Amino acid sequence: MSELLRxxxxxxxxPVEQGLLTSRLSRKVKAVDDVSFTVNQGETLGxxxxxxxxxxxxxxxxxxxxxxxxxxVEFEDRDxxxxxxxxxxxxxxxxxxxxxxxYASLNPRMTIGEIVSEPLVVHGIGTKTERRSxxxxxxxxxxxxxxHLNRYPHEFSGGxxxxxxxxxxxxxxxxxIICDExxxxxxxxxxxxxxxxxxxxxxxxxxxxxxxxxxxxxxRHISDRVAVMYLGKIVELGxxxxxxxxxxxxxxQSLLSAVPVPDPEKQKSRSRIILQGxxxxxxxxxxxxxxxxxxxxxxxxICSEQEPELRDVAPGQRAACHFAKPMPIALG
Amino acid sequence: xxxxxxxxxLKTHFHTRDGVVKAVxxxxxxxxxxxTLAVVGESGSGKSVTxxxxxxxxxxxxxxxxxxxDILFKGESVLGMDDAGVRSIRGxxxxxxxxxxxxxxxxxYRVGRQIGESLILHKGxxxxxxxxxxxxxxxxxxxxHAGERAKDYPHQFSGGMRQRAMIAMALACDPDILIAxxxxxxxxxxxxxxxxxxxxxxxxxxxxxxxxxxxxLGVVADMANEVMVMYAGKQIEYGTAEDVFYxxxxxxxxxxxxxxxxxxxxxxxxxxxxxxxxxxLINVPSGCAFHPRxxxxxxxxxxxxxxxxxxxxxxxxxxxxxxxxxxxxxxxSPSREVV
Numbered sequence: 279m280s281e282l283l284r285x286x287x288x289x290x291x292x293p294v295e296q297g298l299l300t301s302r303l304s305r306k307v308k309a310v311d312d313v314s315f316t317v318n319q320g321e322t323l324g325x326x327x328x329x330x331x332x333x334x335x336x337x338x339x340x341x342x343x344x345x346x347x348x349x350x351v352e353f354e355d356r357d358x359x360x361x362x363x364x365x366x367x368x369x370x371x372x373x374x375x376x377x378x379x380x381y382a383s384l385n386p387r388m389t390i391g392e393i394v395s396e397p398l399v400v401h402g403i404g405t406k407t408e409r410r411s412x413x414x415x416x417x418x419x420x421x422x423x424x425x426h427l428n429r430y431p432h433e434f435s436g437g438x439x440x441x442x443x444x445x446x447x448x449x450x451x452x453x454x455i456i457c458d459e460x461x462x463x464x465x466x467x468x469x470x471x472x473x474x475x476x477x478x479x480x481x482x483x484x485x486x487x488x489x490x491x492x493x494x495x496x497x498r499h500i501s502d503r504v505a506v507m508y509l510g511k512i513v514e515l516g517x518x519x520x521x522x523x524x525x526x527x528x529x530x531q532s533l534l535s536a537v538p539v540p541d542p543e544k545q546k547s548r549s550r551i552i553l554q555g556x557x558x559x560x561x562x563x564x565x566x567x568x569x570x571x572x573x574x575x576x577x578x579x580i581c582s583e584q585e586p587e588l589r590d591v592a593p594g595q596r597a598a599c600h601f602a603k604p605m606p607i608a609l610g
Numbered sequence: 611x612x613x614x615x616x617x618x619x620l621k622t623h624f625h626t627r628d629g630v631v632k633a634v635x636x637x638x639x640x641x642x643x644x645x646t647l648a649v650v651g652e653s654g655s656g657k658s659v660t661x662x663x664x665x666x667x668x669x670x671x672x673x674x675x676x677x678x679x680d681i682l683f684k685g686e687s688v689l690g691m692d693d694a695g696v697r698s699i700r701g702x703x704x705x706x707x708x709x710x711x712x713x714x715x716x717x718x719y720r721v722g723r724q725i726g727e728s729l730i731l732h733k734g735x736x737x738x739x740x741x742x743x744x745x746x747x748x749x750x751x752x753x754x755h756a757g758e759r760a761k762d763y764p765h766q767f768s769g770g771m772r773q774r775a776m777i778a779m780a781l782a783c784d785p786d787i788l789i790a791x792x793x794x795x796x797x798x799x800x801x802x803x804x805x806x807x808x809x810x811x812x813x814x815x816x817x818x819x820x821x822x823x824x825x826x827l828g829v830v831a832d833m834a835n836e837v838m839v840m841y842a843g844k845q846i847e848y849g850t851a852e853d854v855f856y857x858x859x860x861x862x863x864x865x866x867x868x869x870x871x872x873x874x875x876x877x878x879x880x881x882x883x884x885x886x887x888x889x890x891l892i893n894v895p896s897g898c899a900f901h902p903r904x905x906x907x908x909x910x911x912x913x914x915x916x917x918x919x920x921x922x923x924x925x926x927x928x929x930x931x932x933x934x935x936x937x938x939x940x941x942x943s944p945s946r947e948v949v
Contacts, residue, residue, distance in 0.1 A: 328798035435887045436653075465652035465825065470869035470883030477880065492798065499871035499878060522873075536803035538828030540870055542851045545831040552807055553800045556768045 282354065282454060282486050283317040283340065289348035290335050294561060307560050309335040311510035312349070314588075317454070322480065322487040324501030324518070326494055326533070330557055331507040333490045337456045340488065341373050342366075353454070371401055374447035378459035380439035384431040390417070390442055391427035397449040416445040419482075420475060437468035444475065451483065458490045473500055494537050498522050506530045509560055509568040512588060516595030524604035526597040529569050534607040567599065575601055614786055614819055615641040615664070615683055615704075621676030622656075622663045629892040633659040635843040638918070641787065646813065646820040648834035648851070650827065650866070652888055656843040657823045661789045664688065664821075665706055666696045684786075702732040705780035709792035711772035715764040722748070722760025725779045732783050747778040751808060770801035774808065781812065789821045794829065806832055827870065831855060839863050842889050842899035845918055849925035857938075859927035861904050898930065906931065 291306040310332040317323045325333045338344040340351055342358050351358040353369060361369050374397075377383035384393055394416055395409045404412060414424035420441040431439055440460060447455055457476065461469040473496060479485060491497050497504055498518055505515040506529065514527040525531045532551045539545045553572045558564055564571050570581040580600055588598040622634040634656040641647055649657045662668055664681055666688060681688040683699060691699070708714040716724060725747055726740030735743065741760070748756035751774040764772060773793060780788055790809070794802040806829065813820060822833050830837055830851065837854040839847040839862065847860040858864055865884035886903040889895055895902050901911040910930060918928040931937040 328800065437887060465888070466827070467652065467865060467869045467884035468887075470871075470881035471885070473871075474880050474883060494799070495871045495873065498873070499881065532800060536799040538803075538806070538826070538832040539873070540827035540831050540855070540867065542831040542834075542855050545828065550803065552803050554804075556770055556801070557798075 280319045281316045282319045283488075284352040284355075285313060285315050285336075285340070285349070286352070287349035288313045288336065288339055288346055288351065290332075290339055290344060291347045305561055308510050308563060309560060310339065310346075311563075313507075313510070313512050314349075315505055315512065315515060317486060317488060319453075320480075320484055320486055321502040322489050322500055324497035324504040325488060325490045325507060326492060326497050326504060327507035328492060328533075328557060330509075330560060332510040332560075333492075333507050334458055336507070337375075337458050337488060337490050340456055341375055342369075343375075367401070371450045372453045374450065374452040374455045376440075376443050376447050376455060376457045376460045379463055380436050380443055381431075381463070383443055384439055386431055389428050389430055390422075390434075393431070393442060394427075394445045394449055397446060401450060403450075412449070413445075416448055417442075419448065419479070420445045421471075435468075436464050437471060440464060440472055441475065444472075444479070448479065448483070452485070454486045454488070456488045456490070459492070460489075461496060462491060462493060469496065476500065494533060506533065509557065509563050511568060511598065513569065513599070514595075514597045515588065516592070516597075520592060520595045524592065524595075524606055526591045526595065526602040526604055527569075527599045528573050528575050528601075530597075531605050531607050532572075532574070569599075577601065612643075612684075613640050613682075614643050616681070617660075617664070618680040618682070619676065620660065620663055620679045620681065622659050622668055622679075623674050623676070624672050625674065626672070626892075631891045632843050632894060633891060634663060635894075637838075637840070637845050639838055639845070639848065641819050641821065643786065643819050644813070644817045645835045646822055646833050647836045647838060648822045648824060648830040649838050649840060650824060650830055651840035652825060654842075654888055654891060655840040657840055658791055659843075660840075661706065661791050661821065661823055664789065665700055665704060666691075667700075698732070701728045701785075702783045703785055704787045704789065705783065705785040706789040706791065707773070707776050707780050707793045710796050711769055711776055712796070714776060715772060717764050720761055720763060721767065721775050725760075725775065725782055728779065728782050743782070744778070747782055748775065750781075750812075751775070751778045752804075753778075769797055770804060773797060773801075773805055777805070777808065777812070781816065781818070784816060785818060787819045787821065789823070791823045792825070793822075795824070795826070802829075809833070827855075827866065839866070842894055843891060844899060844928060846900070846928045847926070848918065849922075853922070853925040857922075857925070859921055859925065859932045859938075860900075860929045861906050862900050865903075898928075906937075 288310055289312055290310040291308050294305040294307060313336060327333050339346045391413050394413045398404060398409050413427055417424045422441050461472050489500055501518045504518050504521050505512050508529050514530045525534055532553050535550045551574055555572055558571055566582040566584055567586050570576040586598045586600050588596045591597045591602045617637060617639050620634055620637040624631040624633055637660055651657050663675060675689060722741055722744040725744040729735045729740040729743055745756045745760045748760055753759050753771060753774055794805050824830060834851045837851050838845055841862050847863050868882040869884060884903050889899055897912045897914055898916050901907040916928045916930045918926050920926040921932050
């Protein structure tokens with residue numbers, strides 16, 4: 279498999295607004311701090327973590343919606359930061375984005391037809407009539423009635439709106455789609471419809487996905503490989519099966535054990551790791567391993583002083599922990 | 611055990627410009643002391659309106675509760691009470707935790723003062739006593755340095771801590787019933803695990819009955835003794851957690867359970883979603899409201915409204931075919947054959 283996207287030491291810091299008398303430049307939120315991974319042609323990479331771990335910021339850096347503070351993003355072996363003009367426009371055709379909130383990501387004053395055809399208009403593709411039939415095809419592809427193209431977003435339910443967002447992202451026949459929590463605003467039965475639709479489209483169009491989500495079961499279902507993030511860092515990265523069957527990092531283990539499984543007997547009998555406290559602030563992340571303040575197996579002083587490298591712990595699986603060892607956590 | 615709460619044929623309808631929204635349309639259940647009832651359903655199924663009706667928080671201007679509906683708290687009708695009577699129960703004997711801990715605390719009052727408010731109102735405590743008790747309560751829900759944190763404003767708390775403060779507030783008067791409306795939906799999984807653990811622990815200590823409203827079947831499996839499944843304002847299945855998870859009767863419950871990604875498979879198949887969209891509550895489909903999405907629907911489902919009927923001891927379902935022993939969970943195989 280060839281690499282479609284390569285991310286090297288990606289960093290994104292945001293300056294913190296401070297009072298008048300203190301230095302305005304001293305403090306930064308390190309939203310993404312030295313993250314490296316690759317995405318292969320045709321695969322789905324899942325990016326999981328809790329709020330504030332930097333997964334959405336990473337996604338936005340990948341499509342140049344945010345300019346990274348450091349590191350590079352390479353798409354088809356070309357540095358995205360160096361793209362300008364025509365090349366940048368071509369890149370934007372190849373890489374699309376699906377947003378989390380199907381209510382906020384569609385302009386309420388545009389019809390569905392206008393929304394889905396807008397990327398085609400921007401890129402000057404086809405005549406008006408060609409675009410119209412193309413939009414109808416797209417609506418059919420995502421399971422909507424092609425006759426609804428003159429309707430407005432408010433006439434659709436959440437799941438249908440997410441389908442509209444997917445149709446829009448498909449309009450330019452992209453190679454890579456970044457899905458930022460595409461199903462978390464939807465009901466379970468509708469979630470399954472959208473997840474199936476994304477898989478079908480991947481098969482049909484040979485798409486590559488970066489799938490950002492906080493729901494570990496959905497990520498397990500859709501991903502080929504999964505990266506777990508904590509406070510701006512990737513703590514574990516591996517093939518979905520290895521990562522879920524034998525998580526090596528204590529944070530991955532805690533995350534998996536915190537998900538309640540929909541089976542009363544299993545849920546009540548399984549052993550769980552309940553983490554203490556909240557995620558620390560990314561303004562002043564803990565020294566050494568960022569997870570050491572909540573880690574059930576931390577040993578001092580090594581964990582609070584030395585930052586663990588993301589190292590190979592098993593074939594096709596890497597973890598950033600000094601004491602990484604496999605621990606199966608049944609997800610039911 | 612005496613029945614703590616009895617909900618009889620609850621109907622809450624809203625009159626809007628577009629028509630009558632039948633948000634809750636005939637719900638019945640009992641709640642016993644110390645038990646947890648989970649109310650499950652998708653958005654718009656009437657879960658929250660059921661809770662708000664019990665709390666008498668439905669706005670009188672638009673919301674109408676049916677004349678033959680009744681809610682009995684320890685045998686006394688909540689719906690028949692005057693405002694003073696309702697105030698003596700609400701927040702005191704029946705307390706509620708809301709979904710969004712970010713918006714349900716008042717940003718201009720200190721957290722401790724907000725927790726103490728109900729103690730001053732219901733228990734007649736002096737301000738100072740209430741403040742002291744608020745610190746004890748914050749400590750009980752696991753807020754470190756409770757004495758100092760009680761003086762903080764809500765914005766100084768994280769999401770998980772705010773939800774802990776909400777729980778402290780709800781438990782301040784030692785209520786008989788705690789209604790938790792999606793208490794962990796806005797929280798991260800590791801924080802959700804902390805909050806659920808806390809609720810289970812506090813329930814063991816205080817014996818409070820809990821009505822847990824959620825759409826997360828994992829949370830249901832974790833907390834519930836009994837489960838009520840709602841669809842389009844109606845109760846479509848009711849039973850113990852074991853009944854509903856292991857021997858579900860209604861095709862909608864089957865669909866809900868099957869649409870979840872499975873964890874025990876090493877090869878990935880496709881998910882089995884429920885097709886179609888949830889119905890509009892203004893134009894509820896005729897007959898069984900679920901029939902347009904039901905893979906087993908027959909002609910009779912379009913015309914006849916199924917009633918909630920007891921199939922096994924304490925396990926009931928509102929499907930015309932639930933009484934048929936051949937129409938069971940086993941029939942809902944992945945191939946989805948129509949029986």
